[in-house]
Amino acid sequence: MSFRTISVIGLGYIGLPTAAAxxxxxxxxxxxxxxxxxxxxxxxxxxxxxxxxxxTVVKQAxxxxxxxxxxxxxxxxxxxxxxxxxxxxxxxxxxxxVQAAALSLAPVLKPGDLVILxxxxxxxxxxxxxxxxxxxxxxxxxxxxxxxxPDIHIAYCPERVLPGQVMVELIKNDRVIGxxxxxxxxxxxxxxxxxxxxxCVVTNxxxxxMCKLTENSFRDVNIAFANELSLICAQQGINVWELIALANRxxxxxxLQPGPGxxxxxxxxxxxxxxxxxxxxxxxxxxxxxxxDAKPHWVLDQVKAAVADCLSESGKRASELTIACFGxxxxxxxxxxxxxxxxxVAHLVAxxxxxxxWVVEPNVQQIPAVLASEATLVTLDxxxxxxxxxxxxxxHHAFKAVSGEQVSxxxxxxxxxxxx
Ligand SMILES: NC(=O)c1ccc[n+]([C@@H]2O[C@H](COP(=O)([O-])OP(=O)(O)OC[C@H]3O[C@@H](n4cnc5c(N)ncnc54)[C@H](O)[C@@H]3O)[C@@H](O)[C@H]2O)c1
Ligand SMILES: CC(=O)N[C@@H]1[C@@H](OP(=O)(O)OP(=O)(O)OC[C@H]2O[C@@H](n3ccc(=O)[nH]c3=O)[C@H](O)[C@@H]2O)O[C@H](CO)[C@@H](O)[C@@H]1O
Numbered sequence: 001m002s003f004r005t006i007s008v009i010g011l012g013y014i015g016l017p018t019a020a021a022x023x024x025x026x027x028x029x030x031x032x033x034x035x036x037x038x039x040x041x042x043x044x045x046x047x048x049x050x051x052x053x054x055x056t057v058v059k060q061a062x063x064x065x066x067x068x069x070x071x072x073x074x075x076x077x078x079x080x081x082x083x084x085x086x087x088x089x090x091x092x093x094x095x096x097x098v099q100a101a102a103l104s105l106a107p108v109l110k111p112g113d114l115v116i117l118x119x120x121x122x123x124x125x126x127x128x129x130x131x132x133x134x135x136x137x138x139x140x141x142x143x144x145x146x147x148x149x150p151d152i153h154i155a156y157c158p159e160r161v162l163p164g165q166v167m168v169e170l171i172k173n174d175r176v177i178g179x180x181x182x183x184x185x186x187x188x189x190x191x192x193x194x195x196x197x198x199x200c201v202v203t204n205x206x207x208x209x210m211c212k213l214t215e216n217s218f219r220d221v222n223i224a225f226a227n228e229l230s231l232i233c234a235q236q237g238i239n240v241w242e243l244i245a246l247a248n249r250x251x252x253x254x255x256l257q258p259g260p261g262x263x264x265x266x267x268x269x270x271x272x273x274x275x276x277x278x279x280x281x282x283x284x285x286x287x288x289x290x291x292x293d294a295k296p297h298w299v300l301d302q303v304k305a306a307v308a309d310c311l312s313e314s315g316k317r318a319s320e321l322t323i324a325c326f327g328x329x330x331x332x333x334x335x336x337x338x339x340x341x342x343x344x345v346a347h348l349v350a351x352x353x354x355x356x357x358w359v360v361e362p363n364v365q366q367i368p369a370v371l372a373s374e375a376t377l378v379t380l381d382x383x384x385x386x387x388x389x390x391x392x393x394x395x396h397h398a399f400k401a402v403s404g405e406q407v408s409x410x411x412x413x414x415x416x417x418x419x420x
Contacts, residue, residue: 002042003114003191005075006031007272009101011038011069014049014118014159015082016055017166021195030076031069031158032104040382042069047072050335053167073105078191081105081129082159085119086265091272102129106136111151114183118159120212120266122273123302126156126205133193145178145341154180156205158212163264164334174198178208182282191266210274217271217285222256224288227295234302241417245369260342260415263330268292268339296344299391300417303349306389306411314388324378324387327394328361328368335363343368345415349391352375358383392416 008019008414011033019031033039041048045062047055061067073079083097098119104292105115115133117126127144134142140151156178163170175192177200179185189200203211206397226244233240242305244255262268271289303323311318330340337343350357350371357375359367360383380398383390390401390407407419414420 003077005076010083020057069257116264153184172246178205221288226258251399263340264290300348323389324358324383
């Protein structure tokens with residue numbers, strides 16, 4: 001049975017590209033978001049987030065009548081939930097957005113519908129969502145009550161696209177399909193096959209939930225290993241970039257790159273979901289989070305040491321020194337500053353330093369409000385020619401194009417190894 005209408009709940013970095021991907025295959029899609037500004041923007045055929053190629057797909061889908069947005073759920077044959085799943089202050093997962101989304105769609109559910117949770121979630125979240133739906137709709141049967149022929153099919157199908165390459169990876173990546181029953185998996189696979197060129201790999205809901213958390217924890221642990229090596233190498237007078245390049249010549253070694261810390265809204269968050277549910281067992285995963293979260297403070301210590309050297313050699317006072325931080329984004333060549341370790345370092349430096357702090361970020365027009373009172377946004381050229389201490393935080397293309405000679409007469413803290 002085909003899907004006459006597909007509804008995506010939550011039109012952010014995941015939900016909007018997913019809605020657009022279905023709509024681009026001539027499916028009728030209704031996107032739901034509580035953010036009225038996002039809904040109005042999408043209905044004009046525009047987008048409210050930055051992601052390459054998303055604007056053209058959304059524009060065409062809206063113009064052709066396959067995609068529209070609304071603030072309240074309407075009846076559909078398949079619902080995909082892609083709302084935020086942040087953690088709370090104590091690193092426990094915050095599932096209130098998923099609960100609100102599930103309860104908002106419950107009134108429009110009808111027999112034969114499919115509900116998919118895409119939000120990154122702790123193990124057991126899909127069963128919990130099914131219970132919320134069952135409580136809200138006692139007139140319908142759900143897989144936990146009637147596994148063989150429920151009115152509503154439910155699955156967990158995590159998203160694994162890389163920000164910046166979403167429109168390609170959404171279609172090409174293999175997708176893990178975690179149905180609450182095999183029939184639920186089959187129905188969910190049928191839905192994704194509408195646009196998916198990758199494979200639908202079927203498992204159960206709990207394994208699919210854990211798989212998503214595992215992927216990001218694996219990357220976090222590998223980056224933590226690189227970050228720990230960077231501390232050890234600094235102590236031992238070894239160039240960590242050369243070391244990792246040499247070690248990676250081994251056919252079975254593949255170490256990631258150190259940096260100022262780990263940012264974004266996935267890798268710095270998701271491993272905590274495993275730790276929260278397994279506090280005694282998830283020792284390595286917790287330590288990786290701690291190692292990566294501590295890195296900005298270590299970078300500040302490096303900056304303090306460079307400033308001390310600069311003061312003793314230049315004879316200047318601290319208040320006369322200018323420190324320039326290169327990059328604010330959470331990773332190269334994007335404008336996303338959310339949860340960025342570079343932002344954290346810039347803030348730590350600016351609040352400690354008694355002189356002038358500059359930041360260079362070619363991907364933004366304005367300095368973020370949190371830094372506005374303590375730092376100034378300047379051009380790359382100004383920072384390179386006039387600052388005393390240079391702090392490299394993000395390996396943007398524009399910064400990698402700067403030669404080592406251009407910075408050789410300055411005190412440099414290079415967290416990305418681009419000016420070595
Ligand atoms: N961004 C990524 O790279 C990425 C990748 C894989 C998985 N994920 C996961 O996908 C989920 C969504 O992430 P995102 O980056 O798209 O978040 P986002 O903040 O960009 O978008 C979420 C959207 O949901 C809306 N929303 C919140 N509550 C709602 C409700 N009750 N009903 C309707 N809309 C509601 C918000 O207004 C927002 O527009 C999270 O669980 C995240 O961990 C994100
Ligand atoms: C397993 C995986 O690949 N998951 C991806 C990840 O997407 P992301 O954009 O958050 O991931 P990254 O590009 O790794 O960046 C994260 C931070 O790590 C820093 N970093 C990176 C590599 C390195 O060698 N050294 C570093 O220091 C980088 O600067 C930045 O701060 O999560 C998404 C949501 O779940 C997934 O969908 C997506 O597949």
